[in-house]
Amino acid sequence: MADRFIEPDTPELRARWGNFAWTEANAAKAKDIVARYPEGRQRSAVMPLLDLAQRQVGAELNTQGWLPIPVMEFVARELDMPIIRVVEVASFYTMYNIAPIGRFHVQVCGTTPCMLRGSDDIIETCKKRGMKKGHTTADGMWSFTEVECMGNCASAPMVQINDDNYEDLTPERMDAVLDALARGETPKAGTQDPARHTVEPVGEPTNLAAMITANHDYRSEW
Amino acid sequence: MPKVKVDGVELEVPAGATVLQACELAGKEIPRFCYHERLSIAGNCRMCLVEVKPGPPKPQASCALPATDGQEIRTDSEMVKKAREGVMEFLLINHPLDCPICDQGGECDLQDQSVAYGRGGSRYHEHKRAVTEKYMGPLIKTQMTRCIHCTRCVRFSEEVAGVDEIGALYRGESMQITTYLEHAAKHEMSANVIDLCPVGALTSRPYAYEARPWELKKTLGIDVSDATGSNIRIDARGREVLRVLPRNNDDVNEEWLSDKARFQIDGLTKRRLDKPYLRRDGKLVAVTWNEAFAALSTLNPGASIAAVAGDMVDCETMFAAKALVGALGSSLLEGRQTGMNYATANLAAVNFNTTLNDIESADTILIVGSMVRWEAPTVNVRLRKAVKRGAKVFLIGPEWETTFGGEFIGDDLSVLGNLPGHVSNALGQAKRPAVIVGGAALGRGGLEAALGLAGQFKLVRTLEDGSAWNGFNVLHMAASRMGGLMLGYAQEGGIADLVAAKPKVLISLGADEVDYAGFAGSMIVYIGHHGDKGAHAADVILPASAYTEKAGTYVSTEGRVQFADKAVFAPGDAREDWTILRALADAFGVTVGFDSFDELRAAMIAAVPALGIEGLAGYGKALPAGGGSASGAIVYPIKDFYMTNPIARASATMQRCSAELLHGEEFAEAAE
Numbered sequence: 001m002a003d004r005f006i007e008p009d010t011p012e013l014r015a016r017w018g019n020f021a022w023t024e025a026n027a028a029k030a031k032d033i034v035a036r037y038p039e040g041r042q043r044s045a046v047m048p049l050l051d052l053a054q055r056q057v058g059a060e061l062n063t064q065g066w067l068p069i070p071v072m073e074f075v076a077r078e079l080d081m082p083i084i085r086v087v088e089v090a091s092f093y094t095m096y097n098i099a100p101i102g103r104f105h106v107q108v109c110g111t112t113p114c115m116l117r118g119s120d121d122i123i124e125t126c127k128k129r130g131m132k133k134g135h136t137t138a139d140g141m142w143s144f145t146e147v148e149c150m151g152n153c154a155s156a157p158m159v160q161i162n163d164d165n166y167e168d169l170t171p172e173r174m175d176a177v178l179d180a181l182a183r184g185e186t187p188k189a190g191t192q193d194p195a196r197h198t199v200e201p202v203g204e205p206t207n208l209a210a211m212i213t214a215n216h217d218y219r220s221e222w
Numbered sequence: 223m224p225k226v227k228v229d230g231v232e233l234e235v236p237a238g239a240t241v242l243q244a245c246e247l248a249g250k251e252i253p254r255f256c257y258h259e260r261l262s263i264a265g266n267c268r269m270c271l272v273e274v275k276p277g278p279p280k281p282q283a284s285c286a287l288p289a290t291d292g293q294e295i296r297t298d299s300e301m302v303k304k305a306r307e308g309v310m311e312f313l314l315i316n317h318p319l320d321c322p323i324c325d326q327g328g329e330c331d332l333q334d335q336s337v338a339y340g341r342g343g344s345r346y347h348e349h350k351r352a353v354t355e356k357y358m359g360p361l362i363k364t365q366m367t368r369c370i371h372c373t374r375c376v377r378f379s380e381e382v383a384g385v386d387e388i389g390a391l392y393r394g395e396s397m398q399i400t401t402y403l404e405h406a407a408k409h410e411m412s413a414n415v416i417d418l419c420p421v422g423a424l425t426s427r428p429y430a431y432e433a434r435p436w437e438l439k440k441t442l443g444i445d446v447s448d449a450t451g452s453n454i455r456i457d458a459r460g461r462e463v464l465r466v467l468p469r470n471n472d473d474v475n476e477e478w479l480s481d482k483a484r485f486q487i488d489g490l491t492k493r494r495l496d497k498p499y500l501r502r503d504g505k506l507v508a509v510t511w512n513e514a515f516a517a518l519s520t521l522n523p524g525a526s527i528a529a530v531a532g533d534m535v536d537c538e539t540m541f542a543a544k545a546l547v548g549a550l551g552s553s554l555l556e557g558r559q560t561g562m563n564y565a566t567a568n569l570a571a572v573n574f575n576t577t578l579n580d581i582e583s584a585d586t587i588l589i590v591g592s593m594v595r596w597e598a599p600t601v602n603v604r605l606r607k608a609v610k611r612g613a614k615v616f617l618i619g620p621e622w623e624t625t626f627g628g629e630f631i632g633d634d635l636s637v638l639g640n641l642p643g644h645v646s647n648a649l650g651q652a653k654r655p656a657v658i659v660g661g662a663a664l665g666r667g668g669l670e671a672a673l674g675l676a677g678q679f680k681l682v683r684t685l686e687d688g689s690a691w692n693g694f695n696v697l698h699m700a701a702s703r704m705g706g707l708m709l710g711y712a713q714e715g716g717i718a719d720l721v722a723a724k725p726k727v728l729i730s731l732g733a734d735e736v737d738y739a740g741f742a743g744s745m746i747v748y749i750g751h752h753g754d755k756g757a758h759a760a761d762v763i764l765p766a767s768a769y770t771e772k773a774g775t776y777v778s779t780e781g782r783v784q785f786a787d788k789a790v791f792a793p794g795d796a797r798e799d800w801t802i803l804r805a806l807a808d809a810f811g812v813t814v815g816f817d818s819f820d821e822l823r824a825a826m827i828a829a830v831p832a833l834g835i836e837g838l839a840g841y842g843k844a845l846p847a848g849g850g851s852a853s854g855a856i857v858y859p860i861k862d863f864y865m866t867n868p869i870a871r872a873s874a875t876m877q878r879c880s881a882e883l884l885h886g887e888e889f890a891e892a893a894e
Binding site: 003004006009069082083084085087088091092 | 386387388389390391392393396401402403
């Protein structure tokens with residue numbers, strides 16, 4: 001696992017984020033979220049609120065968003081809970097960014113199925129664009145991490161960029177996705193294989209072929 | 223009550239017991255790191271694995287598994303042995319092999335258990351994890367590479383102390399225990415995590431690299447930094463007390479100890495009075511004992527003598543002084559240094575009657591004029607437990623940060639006579655109501671008004687189960703208070719009576735909080751151990767012993783009589799207090815009836831038999847009627863938790879705590 005560390009608490013950070021507060025829209029959303037939990041269990045809302053805060057920070061910075069210490073303190077105040085409990089949650093889950101991040105957070109899966117299907121080439125493609133594991137490119141565009149299985153093994157190799165997964169990648173398809181993102185477009189999420197809609201078998205089914213058209217009782221053949 | 227079989231022996235265990243507790247009942251030792259009797263169950267160290275049938279065919283964590291009827295538990299099978307070896311090997315993967323330079327060495331759970339349950343050697347050749355040191359304040363030294371993530375400290379600060387400040391950041395192998403942004407741990411019980419830590423990750427900062435546990439002589443003592451009579455173990459090497467640890471006593475301090483009690487001991491070697499002094503031409507001059515007594519023998523006070531007892535003296539000292547003053551024909555004795563004059567005819571009216579243990583089961587508690595967190599940190603822990611069980615707490619007094627919630631209903635004593643409706647309703651409907659009166663509310667009619675409430679709400683009652691309940695409590699701050707009151711250290715008008723009597727000689731037994739301006743005409747003989755306020759005002763200083771340097775009897779605020787032993791000798795020419803008073807009797811030409819400590823104790827017990835029996839003294843159930851009205855703003859007497867007594871004031875550790883934790887000064891960390 002990549003080393004993650006909380007961005008140090010500096011006067012500059014305090015000056016920048018000390019006055020963090022919900023935008024009007026997010027304030028309403030936060031209220032809705034907190035109301036989902038029973039009375040006295042408001043602390044349970046810490047995870048959705050952290051996510052909301054991260055998105056708001058992201059919107060302000062035009063990045064994926066991250067959680068500066070003062071923002072975590074804000075969430076702790078909102079939920080009237082000890083700040084250390086909020087930091088525990090934020091530092092535990094890797095989907096919360098606890099240090100500044102770029103516009104696009106490229107998370108390439110490098111676990112066995114993806115690796116066998118060519119994730120090394122995908123990583124190479126990223127590296128060609130100047131991405132470095134655990135770093136953000138100088139233009140603030142790309143943050144790159146290699147992650148473990150994201151559960152898309154049927155359409156490996158895959159990459160998660162911000163909220164979307166892009167699957168069935170080849171170096172060319174990966175380049176196309178990254179180029180589209182860089183141009184400000186929103187590429188189609190999911191499989192990038194034009195022959196596939198989702199994770200249905202590629203080509204003809206090879207298993208249980210007799211069941212494609214009608215129900216077939218295999219038991220007598222066992 | 224489920225019946226289980228442990229290693230073939232059948233036994234019945236209480237309902238709700240865990241498998242680990244069942245094994246303990248069967249006399250089997252189960253190794254553990256994260257499990258602690260007084261904390262919630264975490265089940266994350268996996269050291270307590272045992273084999274349980276019926277169940278999955280694999281070892282199970284016994285600390286988190288309820289014992290059920292018909293279980294067959296094995297703690298001695300090959301599977302268990304292998305499981306323990308495996309867990310221990312995993313734990314040691316990232317634990318440094320630095321026992322020779324670790325302060326926990328010799329009293330380390332991990333060390334002991336790896337010897338008892340671990341493999342003979344390591345098979346691990348990779349790099350070990352290293353974790354940066356975390357700053358946790360002036361009392362707790364950290365070496366987080368040694369941490370095995372048992373989370374006892376996290377659970378302690380959340381559950382017992384009630385101040386959420388320690389947490390586990392990150393995850394998996396990168397998990398780190400830290401305080402928020404490495405701020406110092408800021409509560410009065412913080413150092414208990416040192417005892418809880420099963421490894422050397424959290425150790426005592428003042429005691430760092432001082433000694434090994436096997437070098438220390440351990441003496442059982444009683445803490446005098448507050449009135450709860452916490453049971454302590456005094457660890458000394460040679461003539462120096464190196465540390466103080468809590469002793470288990472479920473009735474008093476459970477197994478916790480306040481930071482002050484634990485760390486004020488470095489004050490025992492500073493600012494000590496180790497020679498007698500006489501005031502000559504306005505200046506204190508060091509003299510010999512002979513010169514001091516020669517000067518004293520010329521005083522001839524007759525009956526014009528009085529004694530005032532300090533907050534930390536033992537009953538024997540007070541009784542010896544009482545015998546001396548009595549032999550001279552006087553009965554002017556007072557222990558309430560700051561001028562309190564509440565009635566003491568019935569000691570039940572000034573005692574913590576509910577007892578520290580039973581206050582946990584109270585369901586409605588009214589606290590009047592007590593900042594419990596500072597005045598009695600171990601009682602604060604009990605109150606938090608009571609609230610966790612569902613008790614409602616109301617407080618009268620200026621607001622302070624409670625660790626148990628509670629509602630502040632005013633900061634004036636007059637609220638006592640005019641309780642808000644919901645408070646009197648709650649007290650009226652409560653099954654186990656309790657009132658706690660603190661030092662700030664004893665005067666100005668406060669005690670009487672609170673006693674009035676005791677009558678109104680029937681705080682003394684018989685519970686449904688037939689046991690007696692006395693919900694009226696006074697929480698004192700001085701370790702000597704209840705003992706002093708039992709020995710008659712109380713005048714009707716308080717210390718003002720002593721001032722009015724204009725005694726020729728005033729014996730001050732370590733009394734440092736007295737306003738000596740009133741005794742300008744008296745010869746002040748100070749018998750104490752620290753060069754503090756009392757010594758500055760004294761005309762004669764006779765150096766005496768601190769609480770670690772003499773055996774003694776102490777009575778806690780709940781009237782619990784406890785005995786302490788002598789751990790070390792007093793420094794320099796200082797003597798035990800009773801020997802000084804005995805010699806003073808010779809100087810004044812009277813006899814006091816004792817020549818040895820045993821004779822003194824026997825005489826004391828003859829005079830006050832309750833002082834001879836360890837345990838609750840028992841002052842009866844009847845409370846005086848009380849009543850009347852009280853008024854006046856409540857002001858808590860303790861302004862600085864770390865500076866309440868002469869020992870703490872002399873202690874560099876306590877001074878630093880005060881400066882850093884209460885006054886926000888920043889200290890640069892010394893480079894190591």
